Amino acid sequence: MIRLSIPLRQALARLSLPVLIAAAFGTMLLGKADALLVDRARMALADALAPIWGALQEPVGAVRGAVREGQHLLALREENALLREENERLRRWQATALALEAENALLRRQLAWVPDPAPAFRTARVVADAGGTYARAVLLAAGPNHSVRKGQIALDERGFVGRVTEVGSRSARVLLATDINSRIPIVLEGSRARAIMVGNNAARPRLQHWPEGVVPREGDRVVTSAEANAFPAGLPVGVVRWSESGAAEVELFAQLDRLDVLRLFDFGLSGILPPEAVARPEPRPRR
Amino acid sequence: MAKGRPEPPSGFTRRLDAAVRGGFPAVSTAALLVMAAVPVGMPGLIAAAALPGVFFWTIFRPGSMPPPVVFALGLLQDLLSFAPLGVGVLTLLLVHGLALRWRDVLVKRSFLAVWLVFCGFAAGAAGLAWGLTAVLNWQSPPVMPGLLQLGLAVGLYPALAWAMSRIHRIMRRVEGAA
Numbered sequence: 001m002i003r004l005s006i007p008l009r010q011a012l013a014r015l016s017l018p019v020l021i022a023a024a025f026g027t028m029l030l031g032k033a034d035a036l037l038v039d040r041a042r043m044a045l046a047d048a049l050a051p052i053w054g055a056l057q058e059p060v061g062a063v064r065g066a067v068r069e070g071q072h073l074l075a076l077r078e079e080n081a082l083l084r085e086e087n088e089r090l091r092r093w094q095a096t097a098l099a100l101e102a103e104n105a106l107l108r109r110q111l112a113w114v115p116d117p118a119p120a121f122r123t124a125r126v127v128a129d130a131g132g133t134y135a136r137a138v139l140l141a142a143g144p145n146h147s148v149r150k151g152q153i154a155l156d157e158r159g160f161v162g163r164v165t166e167v168g169s170r171s172a173r174v175l176l177a178t179d180i181n182s183r184i185p186i187v188l189e190g191s192r193a194r195a196i197m198v199g200n201n202a203a204r205p206r207l208q209h210w211p212e213g214v215v216p217r218e219g220d221r222v223v224t225s226a227e228a229n230a231f232p233a234g235l236p237v238g239v240v241r242w243s244e245s246g247a248a249e250v251e252l253f254a255q256l257d258r259l260d261v262l263r264l265f266d267f268g269l270s271g272i273l274p275p276e277a278v279a280r281p282e283p284r285p286r287r
Numbered sequence: 288m289a290k291g292r293p294e295p296p297s298g299f300t301r302r303l304d305a306a307v308r309g310g311f312p313a314v315s316t317a318a319l320l321v322m323a324a325v326p327v328g329m330p331g332l333i334a335a336a337a338l339p340g341v342f343f344w345t346i347f348r349p350g351s352m353p354p355p356v357v358f359a360l361g362l363l364q365d366l367l368s369f370a371p372l373g374v375g376v377l378t379l380l381l382v383h384g385l386a387l388r389w390r391d392v393l394v395k396r397s398f399l400a401v402w403l404v405f406c407g408f409a410a411g412a413a414g415l416a417w418g419l420t421a422v423l424n425w426q427s428p429p430v431m432p433g434l435l436q437l438g439l440a441v442g443l444y445p446a447l448a449w450a451m452s453r454i455h456r457i458m459r460r461v462e463g464a465a
Binding site for chain 2: 013028030052060126133135180202
């Protein structure tokens with residue numbers, strides 16, 4: 001250890017705060033100037049911490065499960081009635097769906113229809129919140145030899161969640177559809193009108209840029225659009241809801257507040273990525 | 288005045304003991320930040336978890352929370368929360384600097400008074416973080432998450448400060464006995 005005289009040490013101590021405040025401005029400039037370096041540092045840190053978060057996930061998951069179980073116990077009766085009613089409705093829908101499926105198969109046979117190949121997917125566990133105060137993103141733990149790549153599309157068991165924007169060696173970050181930087185091309189299923197779903201950090205992203213003459217109807221189903229070649233057509237996203245302030249919003253099918261396992265689909269598309277993702281998605285390896 | 292090193296190093300265990308005591312505030316705050324990143328559906332938890340630790344240890348144990356440690360904690364916060372780099376660093380350093388300046392007054396006050404002062408600090412920190420995020424991203428972020436972060440920090444402080452003051456008292460007793 002270097003021995004310094006006491007006045008010198010005091011002077012150094014007094015100087016260190018202003019110098020470090022200047023250094024804080026320096027890091028801001030660095031973060032703006034070299035976004036790639038910062039992203040790499042973030043993913044390296046996330047890679048290092050992913051096993052710890054993975055281990056923490058067990059007790060946290062247990063506590064959350066217990067809380068949910070308690071809530072379910074309290075709401076047992078109403079939920080049961082609700083489920084009975086829903087079951088009746090779904091039975092009718094199931095009959096319709098089976099009839100439609102048979103009809104669809106018949107028509108496809110007559111048209112010599114070439115079906116889309118079934119997309120490959122892998123699942124990954126959500127281990128950390130990677131959004132901070134002003135962003136909505138989650139961090140996934142992927143195995144050491146994972147095949148997760150930028151631009152892949154994440155769905156939970158119900159619908160669209162977001163896109164992979166950063167990939168480390170053991171983790172990946174998914175920008176959620178609700179993030180303020182998220183712009184998703186969508187189609188309103190009722191009218192086939194295209195629009196853009198814009199995240200605003202709130203639970204329901206907004207709809208913008210729908211064509212003139214078409215107004216999104218309350219309850220209209222929203223699916224992804226193949227426009228811009230960033231998404232395959234027809235992934236379930238949500239339904240249209242008009243807010244009290246008169247804005248068209250999308251109530252997402254996916255439960256973004258309780259994500260635990262995500263499916264990552266590789267559709268092999270090379271369309272545009274959000275602006276903060278600097279690199280293009282890597283092409284799918286040839287098989 | 289230097290509370291952290293009262294005795295001459297007369298043995299390995301004693302030095303180890305002092306090192307653990309000196310390093311505890313920084314390490315525990317960093318561990319809290321890492322744990323706060325576990326998703327519980329509350330955005331802003333990471334930033335809200337950093338503030339009480341830095342504020343408390345700056346006032347009650349400034350020897351263990353020097354500016355370089357605050358800088359490192361801020362950097363950790365920014366990297367963990369994928370926030371624009373430097374926002375957490377600057378916020379925490381300014382909180383540290385101001386708390387250190389008013390330390391002589393604050394250290395003698397009651398818990399409630401310190402909490403009220405902390406509320407002011409948390410509001411300032413949330414406002415500064417909002418402003419810096421707006422400047423660095425060149426778009427004004429929504430106000431609600433900032434308020435949520437403020438509420439989380441204010442709400443977390445009593446619980447964290449209670450635990451930290453217990454530990455601080457134990458450390459003081461050990462130092463007094465040595």
